[in-house]
Amino acid sequence: MTLGAFNIQEFISAFIILFAVIDAIGATPIIISLRESGKVVKPFKATWLSTLLLVGFFYVGDVMLKLFHVDIASFAVAGSLVIFLMAIEMLLDVEIFKFKGPSGEATIVPLVFPLIAGAGSFTTLLSLRAEYADINILLGLLANMAFVFFVLTMTDLVQRWIGKGGVYVVRKFFGVILIAVAVRLFTDNIAELIIEISAKAAQ
Numbered sequence: 001m002t003l004g005a006f007n008i009q010e011f012i013s014a015f016i017i018l019f020a021v022i023d024a025i026g027a028t029p030i031i032i033s034l035r036e037s038g039k040v041v042k043p044f045k046a047t048w049l050s051t052l053l054l055v056g057f058f059y060v061g062d063v064m065l066k067l068f069h070v071d072i073a074s075f076a077v078a079g080s081l082v083i084f085l086m087a088i089e090m091l092l093d094v095e096i097f098k099f100k101g102p103s104g105e106a107t108i109v110p111l112v113f114p115l116i117a118g119a120g121s122f123t124t125l126l127s128l129r130a131e132y133a134d135i136n137i138l139l140g141l142l143a144n145m146a147f148v149f150f151v152l153t154m155t156d157l158v159q160r161w162i163g164k165g166g167v168y169v170v171r172k173f174f175g176v177i178l179i180a181v182a183v184r185l186f187t188d189n190i191a192e193l194i195i196e197i198s199a200k201a202a203q
Contacts, residue, residue: 005133014132015096017181020174021086021124022144024151027078027115028167031155042107043152049108051145052119055138058125062168065126072130073189079127080185083178090175102110116148127185 008086035041068137128137151158162170 005135006139007133007136010132010136011139014128014137015143016177017128018121018124018140018144018166020177020181021083021120022116022148023090023171023174024116024144024148025158025162026090026171026174027157028151028159030115031111031152032159035155040107041111041152043149046107046111046152047145047149049112050116050148051142053112054121054125054141054145057117057122058129058134058138058141061126062124062129072126073192074122076127076130076185076189077193079123080182080189082120082123083127084182087175087178087182090171090178097110109139130189131185 058085062072065072088094089096123142125137159167
C-alpha cells in the first residue's frame with residue numbers, strides 16, 4: 001500500500017459504495033429506538049471498534065481466503081450476490097438477513113455488529129479489493145467512519161434535518177446504487193473466473 005497508488009476517482013467510488021452498505025443515515029431510526037429504550041450508545045467506542053474490526057478483516061480476511069484456497073475474484077462474485085440481496089432489502093423493505101445474536105450493550109450489539117461492521121461491510125471490503133488499490137479503499141473506509149461518528153453524535157439533528165421521508169429516499173437511492181455495484185462486480189469477476197477455468201481446461 002503506497003501513496004503513489006492513490007486515485008481520487010477510486011477513493012470516491014469506494015467511499016460511496018461503503019457509504020451505501022454501512023448506511024449510517026438509514027440506521028438513524030434504529031439508533032434512536034435503542035436510546036429511547038434506555039440502551040447506552042457510545043459514539044466514540046462504537047466508531048473505533050467498528051474501524052478496528054473492518055480494517056482487521058480487510059487484511060486478515062484475505063489471509064483467511066488463501067487458507068481456504070479462495071481467490072479475490074471468486075469472493076467478489078459471492079460478495080456481489082450478498083450486496084444484491086442487501087439492495088433488495090433496501091428497495092423492497094423486506095428482511096432477508098435476520099440477526100439472532102446475543103443481546104448485550106447496545107454500543108457493541110447490535111450497533112457495531114451487525115449494523116456498522118456486519119457481513120455486508122466485510123464482504124464489500126474484500127470485494128472492492130478486486131477492483132481498487134488498498135489505499136483508496138482504506139481512505140474511503142476511514143471517511144465513512146468519520147461520517148458514522150458524526151451521525152452517532154448528531155442522531156437527533158440528522159433525523160430532524162432530513163426527516164423520516166429523507167431517510168426513506170436515501171435508502172431507496174442507495175439501494176439502486178448497490179444493485180448497480182453488485183452487477184458490475186459480478187460481470188467483471190465472473191469473466192475473469194471463466195477465463196481462468198477455460199485456461200485450466202485447455203491444459
